Amino acid sequence: MNMSFVLREENRALLERVRDMIRNEIMPLEEEYQAEINKGDRWQYTERQAEILEGLKAKAKAAGLWNFWLTDSDKGFGLTTVEYAYFAEEMGKTPLGAEVFNCSAPDTGNMEVFERYGTEKMKEQWLKPLLAGEIRSAYLMTEPDVASSDATNISMSCVRDGDDYVLNGEKWWSSGAGDPRCKVYIVMVKTGGDDLPKHKRQSMIVVPADTPGIEILRPMEVYGHDDAPHGHMHIRFTDVRVPAENILLGEGRGFEIAQGRLGPGRIHHCMRAIGQAEMALEQMCKRALQREAFGKKLAQLGANFDIIAECRMEIEMARLLCLKAAWYMDQGDARAAAPWISQIKVVAPRVALKVIDEAVQMFGGQGVSQDTPLATAWTHVRTLRLADGPDAVHRRQVARAELKKHTQEKI
Missing domain, CATH: 1.20.140.10 (Butyryl-CoA Dehydrogenase, subunit A, domain 3)
Known part of the structure; x- marks a missing residue:
């Protein structure tokens, strides 16, 4: 088995550029950025915060240091997963690193879902602005009333009603849902009855964050910290209607x-x-x-x-x-x-x-x-x-x- 962890030569130079930007441009602004969080509404970006973050993102994008996570894709650099590991490690050295290079969770995973499984309409409406770093997204899976470590327990109701699905239930630890730039959720729901095989009962559906019936109950705290303005939110869905075309791949494919x-x-x-x-x-x-x-x-x-x-x-x-x-x-x-x-x-x-x-x-x-x-x-x-x-x-x-x-x- 020929197992190699080597970076290709052209990607060594690319990694060095990322390392340099992190050390010399991002890290010096970390402390000022963090200090802005406690000014005014913690769930909105201050003018200075936005200036720092968007300014760094613009520099990275202009330098072509963008969307490294798109491994084996013609939209990115074509990095292997091994090569991306070196880039992700560097980005992990600063809290701002991943977002500056548009490599943040949960957006990367959601973008992969849109690219692999989304319709052309979804790609235009959601994937395109996510790839450009213009909006954020959230992934809603975990629920407060079931042991979500066994995902077959996921129970948020999703019932077909004509041309819509109707969602009822609660999700929590919805990372990124507190961000004012979060515009879309990908939600794990239950569409099938207990008569189906247990791995065919759940589906995934795309839900615009401003859909009526969605209520953010509270930010979840980690050891007393709410991680504003990103946030991990506890959300209630009450008769939330979503077009049937928003289901990904069809029922039971979750x-x-x-x-x-x-x-x-x-x-x-x-x-x-x-x-x-x-x-x-x-x-x-x-x-x-x-x-x-x-x-x-x-x-x-x-x-x-x-x-x-x-x-x-x-x-x-x-x-x-x-x-x-x-x-x-x-x-x-x-x-x-x-x-x-x-x-x-x-x-x-x-x-x-x-x-x-x-x-x-x-x-x-x-x-x-x-x-x-x-x-x-x-x-x-x-x-x-x-x-x-x-x-x-x-x-x-x-x-x-x-x-x-x-x-x-x-x-």
Whole structure:
């Protein structure tokens, strides 16, 4: 098996341009951008916030640094998933990185859905402005009243009524739905009865965000933080009518679409998490060399040498596993790639959390405060251990794949 994690030469130069823009243009504006969130309405962009974000996006687009996530597509750079991993890692080093280059979740996954499964009308109305970075979108799957880690439990009612479908129910953790630029939802719903096979009962439907009957109940908070103005919203649908043509591929195709969407999304999250771990390690090392206690640099105290070394080694192991999962994705066999995606979905957030936590410890009280980005990074990565399937579900998939090597029985 000839497994390669090498970047093609032309893409090395492209990556260097991305790295340079992140370090020299995006990171210097991070602190000012974050400070703007608490001015006025947290769910609207201030004039300065918009100026920073849209200005950076315009620079990236003008430089041709745009839509890297479109792997194996004539609309993007034609990067392999392995090559995109290096770009996503760099973008993960700053909270603004992914959006500046139009590589943000949940938009990337939604754009893939529109490109693969959408009608020409959907592509014109939604995909085109998403690819241009003019609007945002949300993906609505998780529900408050069922264990959504088993997606066969998804129960939002979606009933055909003439030329429409009528939706009733609630969704929560709808990432991006709080953003005032969010114009469209892709929603997982239940269209089939219990007489159908369990993976044929759910469908996906496209719902404009301003459709009557949609009510945002509240922003969900992660350890007391609402992640404004992006937001993860709790939403109620009451007799929401959507044209029947908005259903993707037809009734009962929800799981088919979900697997096409979630595989790339899971690995993109992991790539960015490795970038967050790298930034935390960098901050930890700088702190260890700058700060003194008991007459010595922090680096020379306690087990800090060992801690720094262990963080470096674990990041390297996680990166290699991520690249291996990406390589399997590039082979085009989703079933073969699935156990590897599950492995990295468990490993990458776990490693990133450990590194961020060690960095927090090195900073002391400042590490858990608003004076460093570490506390916010920790809450985001901790949430990632639940997003796109909790650790337990992915470990189950890894174990099943391992056990199947040794038995003909159904596992």
